[in-house]
Amino acid sequence: MxxxxxxxxxxxxxxxxxxxxxxxxxxxxxxxxxxxxxxxxxxxxxxxxxxxxxxxxxxxxxxxxxxxxxxxxxxxxxxxxxxxxxxxxxxxxxxxxxxxxxxxxxxxxxxxxxxxxxxxxxxxxxxxxxAPRFAWRGLMLDVSRHFMPKDGVLRYLDLLAAHKLNVFHFHLTDDQGWRVEIKRFPRLTEVGAWRARTKYGHRASELWDEKPHGGFYTQDDIREIVAYAAERHISVVPEIDIPGHSQAAIAAYPELGNTDVIDTTRLSVWDTWGVNPNVLAPTDNTLRFYEGVLEEVLELFPAETSPFVHIGGDECPKDQWKASPAAQARIKELGLDGEDGLQSWFIRHFDRWLADRGRRAIGWDEILEGGLAPGAAVSSWRGYAGGIEAARAGHDVVMCPEQQVYLDHRQAPGPDEPMPIGYVRTLEDVYRFEPVPPQLTEAEARHVLGTQANVWTEVMQDQGRVDYQVFPRLAAFAEVAWSALPAPAARDFADFERRMRSHYPRLDALGVAYRPPGGPLPWQKRPGVLGRPIDGSPPNV
Missing domain, CATH: 3.30.379.10 (Chitobiase/beta-hexosaminidase domain 2-like)
Known part of the structure; x- marks a missing residue:
């Protein structure tokens, strides 16, 4: 029916x-x-x-x-x-x-x-x-923390298309792995794509998976993924992180780091989770290096299908810059307002560089700190505040607040959720998410391009774990992004649940290992690995 x-x-x-x-x-x-x-x-x-x-x-x-x-x-x-x-x-x-x-x-x-x-x-x-409510209806998939082979990425593009989602935000680089082949800098994948071991569970866990982990997409793999997405009317937004979340790149090319503060030659691809102190050095060499990276990225992701390029900009600790004579000299030379101004200088440089080549930069809401160039767009992840600030300043916004649409967060408060982290966000919670903050005027709200759900894979070692965290909540999110729904409190969740009874067999036919409505199956349950209890959830013991 x-x-x-x-x-x-x-x-x-x-x-x-x-x-x-x-x-x-x-x-x-x-x-x-x-x-x-x-x-x-x-x-x-x-x-x-x-x-x-x-x-x-x-x-x-x-x-x-x-x-x-x-x-x-x-x-x-x-x-x-x-x-x-x-x-x-x-x-x-x-x-x-x-x-x-x-x-x-x-x-x-x-x-x-x-x-x-x-x-x-x-x-x-x-x-x-x-017809859709929003033009940007997306999913961000982190393939850096745990690599997803190419066939798995193609499968997820099919799953997006089946739910009328049209943006695939491809998180390709981070401290734990560099996942895209850059021919002029081969060590990015020879060294940066591999780590010796991996933290098992939340970073507070004492457990380790001692098996080496890694992988990357060749340039032909990327071209195939982009073409496959285009046939399904999905835009691919590549993310290359700067200036934080860069230890994998620094491990491959130590000169990219703050060499006057630490011995970067001793760094390896990071094997645990959290906010990493090792950030890019603010040098001309670093700028030229990442310009070279982005030149190849732009060739792999054509403007027709990838008008936006995500440049990260989040969680950039300033401690090394504060301690670095070279960074302090750079701040003085450029007349910047401290270390926040130095981060803004990084972002503005690549915003202009991309704009000169017909692309638009987008970054996490920290890029607002220190000022933002007019054409840049913002992914609002730390709640609604960054998106509200950006829209009021005339910047386009993609709403993806952690508290509502981070699908790596646990789906129930019970002890059976596998490696439970983050806020409890049930299927109904996601269904009642509203991307447009009521504080915005009608004119400001027009800057909300749309919304996306984010999937960070620190505790998702394989496709089945990704499926479990993403589904069925992605179906609820897709309805929020596509359908003309009433205000959150007036939404008919009971009707959505009724329709989901017809949708679960579709997911079964697709082989999706979703979380069943009654809770995890025996093989999906928490294996006794420490999670991160917050938001009033019961402690993990």
Missing amino acids: AMDLVPAPRSVEHGEGAFVLGEATALVAGPGTETVARWLRNTVGVALGRPMPPGEAGTPGAIELRIDADLEPEAYRLTVTHRVEIVGGSAAGVFWGAQTLRQLLGPDAYRKACADPGARRGITRQVVED
Whole structure:
């Protein structure tokens, strides 16, 4: 039924009768929809054992894809009568309509091969009209703390598309690993992509995984990921962290660190979690190095699909700069306002550098400290305050507050959550998240590009752990980002839970190891590893 759709559409009108997807059902691709047609054949067609041969416009009983520029770019209208017509304001709108068609065809449409060739594939007659609330509907995936192989990344792009999410924030560098091949600086992956061991659990845990960990994406891997995302109308935002979260880079190239304060040649890729004191030195050599890195990054992530480049800017301790004669001389030379001004100098430099090449910089809300260039955008993670400040100053904002949409945080207060950290944020909590702060005026609110959920992987060693933390909460988040929902207190969570009863079998067919509504399965439970109890949660003992 259409009312079991996730995320909820704007409107549905039901009719009498049904459309049946048969062996001879043709697929008619209007101009500009050819990629969507290929996706439908290769996913839904294969899953249901329906070849969907090409057809001409007006073919009786066909599925017809068409673009109508009078609709909003990502809007669509799905009409099911004796045939199916999906009309979108652009190819993206047609694609989101095709995702709705897939949901209507049932869980079997999410399989990799046809499990029941003889099954009847029917859809009740109806008209679904829909469009997203926000242009930026994203997921940030940290592949630095625990590397996710390329196939896993492609799988997550499919999971984003299935939930009508259209931004993949790709966290590629951090203290614990550098994950993208940079040909002019090969040690970034030869050295920086690997660590000897890994803290097991929260940083206060006494346990270690002594197995070496690492991995990276070759440049061809990145090109494949970007192309795969583009076919699914997903923009990829690469993140290259500066000036903090940089120990992996400094371990590979010690001259990038504050060599007059510490012996950077003794640093290795960090094997634990937290805020790292080893930050980049404010030298011309560092600027030229990261310009070289970003030149290759821009080639790998074309402007058409990746207009934004994330430059981090968060959690940059200033202790080494305070102790460094070279850093203090730099502050004096540039006439900066202390160490905060030095961080702002880093950010402004790369903001201008990116703008000169037709890109937009985006960073975590700490980049507001010391002043921010006009074109830069802000990821508001430390609550709403940074986003409010940025929007009032005329900067575009992506709302991703830790207290609401950090999906690495625990989903329940009980002792069974595996490696429990952070705030308790239930499925209902995420469903009641509101991205636009009420303090903003209508004009200021227009600077809220949208929202994203963030997934930091310190305690997620493999795909199953990522799945457990992300789902089913990502489905609730997707509805917040896509649907025109009422104010949080007025949202019908009971109806969402009812629709989720139809959505769980779709996730099952996709092989998603989500957290069941009744709590973790025996093999998903906490293995007795120390977590981080806050927000009134019971202690972990």
